[in-house]
Amino acid sequence: MTKKHYANWPKDYQDPSWFTHDRFGMFIHFGLFSLAARHEWIMTTEQITPADYKRYFDHFDPDQLDIAGWLDQAVEAGMKYVVLTTKHHEGFALWNSQLTSYKVTETPFEKDIVQIFVDEARKRQLKIGFYYSLIDWHHKDFTLDGLHPLRENQFARDTKGQRQMRNYREYLKGQITELLTNYGPIDYMWYDFSYPHRDWGWSKGKGNPDWDGEGIENLTRSLQPHILINDRLDLNRGVKTPEQYQPHHPIVEDGKPVLWEACQTMNESWGYDKYNANWKSVDQILKMLVDTVSKNGNFLLNIGPTARGAIDDLTKERLDGIKVWMKKHERSIVGCEPSDFISPLDCRLTQKDDRLYVHIFSWPYRHIHLKDLQGKVCYAQFLHDGSEVFIEEFDRNQVITSTETHIEAGDIVLKLPVIKPDVAIPVIELFITDNRP
Structure with a gap:
């Protein structure tokens, strides 16, 4: 800028x-x-x-x-x-x-x-x-x-x-x-x-x-x-x-x-x-x-x-x-600069080129939902140690609701450990691409 x-x-x-x-x-x-x-x-x-x-x-x-x-x-x-x-x-x-x-x-x-x-x-x-x-x-x-x-x-x-x-x-x-x-x-x-x-x-x-x-x-x-x-x-x-x-x-x-x-x-x-x-x-x-x-x-x-x-x-x-x-x-x-993507609850987003950073202020239970990123993330990892974070994706036009979850159309879900990593603010690094096959 x-x-x-x-x-x-x-x-x-x-x-x-x-x-x-x-x-x-x-x-x-x-x-x-x-x-x-x-x-x-x-x-x-x-x-x-x-x-x-x-x-x-x-x-x-x-x-x-x-x-x-x-x-x-x-x-x-x-x-x-x-x-x-x-x-x-x-x-x-x-x-x-x-x-x-x-x-x-x-x-x-x-x-x-x-x-x-x-x-x-x-x-x-x-x-x-x-x-x-x-x-x-x-x-x-x-x-x-x-x-x-x-x-x-x-x-x-x-x-x-x-x-x-x-x-x-x-x-x-x-x-x-x-x-x-x-x-x-x-x-x-x-x-x-x-x-x-x-x-x-x-x-x-x-x-x-x-x-x-x-x-x-x-x-x-x-x-x-x-x-x-x-x-x-x-x-x-x-x-x-x-x-x-x-x-x-x-x-x-x-x-x-x-x-x-x-x-x-x-x-x-x-x-x-x-x-x-x-x-x-x-x-x-x-x-x-x-x-x-x-x-x-x-x-x-x-x-x-x-x-x-x-x-x-x-x-x-x-x-x-x-x-x-x-x-x-x-x-x-x-x-880094601000990101145009929507920040999840109790998180802050920063971005540098094709890297999106999710700073987690309050540790959630097992999942973080991110909007408008379906088909745009090729990999995710914790920044403090480089360990992989698993991503779940669903039909971008479908809302999924059950006794165990609710997922809005277009969301991706990051699967997290129950125990918060031993850092003051955990950060997940997402690698963004719009050309994913």
Whole structure:
């Protein structure tokens, strides 16, 4: 499927075919908020002033930083692209920006983390994405609004007229230029985020006019013409990025599919949060991955390394579970698209050319019925071990009903063992042909 088919992808945008092929990526949230370890929005939720927040800057020293290990985990889990938070809403730059002293090279750690990330990703042939926040609660010219940590600070409210968004816009563009000039080819620019719909009475949320979304888009594409851009510049185009939400059906606009990516955490925080115990299980995560691809989307799964730069044990457990499943089932995800065939109850279908993949979310008793496939399947097997699955076919014009079965005309029936295979989500691979003798 090429770019011309997508409702939210202008004709002069770059070809997104690598993105729709790869399907699975790793999101990495890392910054000063990792030291606080209680959600990446802590600066605003606890209304911490920039002066008080500086304690995290002064003590930022991830002595166990293991970016190579993070990316090894991504590769082993079947992920094909990685997106790093180069700057989150707190305003801290993970690279050696020449436009601010609020950057990683001025901390005790001193090294350019973006450079390390890019080098390690290229070694592993991973596509590279940069997350960059349009919000900056540290910058002196970022105007106050209802999300700003200083929103109830009387002095800041009294002097808010001294803040000039035009200066901040130049700063944004300057940092974006650095990121897209100093690190070679970048595949994906993940901007975050516009909120013009918010209204607190005394202030309104920010969007395209505040950032100059068109200007940022033009700058991005002029520096890296091949790059993908997400949808958060408030321009109503780009990769659609629902987060912590799984659409109930494929996303379509004006009768055309939408290029989209489901963004999910493992618990309820993006940054490292030692207090959040609401962890998704391996099975839940894998089902979201499969469900997303079956609906023509990509899946971007987040990790939040600790302040010392390591992946915590609960994250490792989930990555390990994903690795086990993906090692045996990757070809039902990578390079796959939705299928036009009707999915059986409690299943999801993906397809790659003449291979149809039936992902079984709830193990049935002995049989799965598939519609409109009579005479079109020449072989079936479990994907995890390649063992044959037997197929029953019947008169395509006859409904069969008895005390033991009910089979609709045109159905085929897959005969299954009573006991579910020992994998999180069993997958049956069907070999499709319309030229069967």
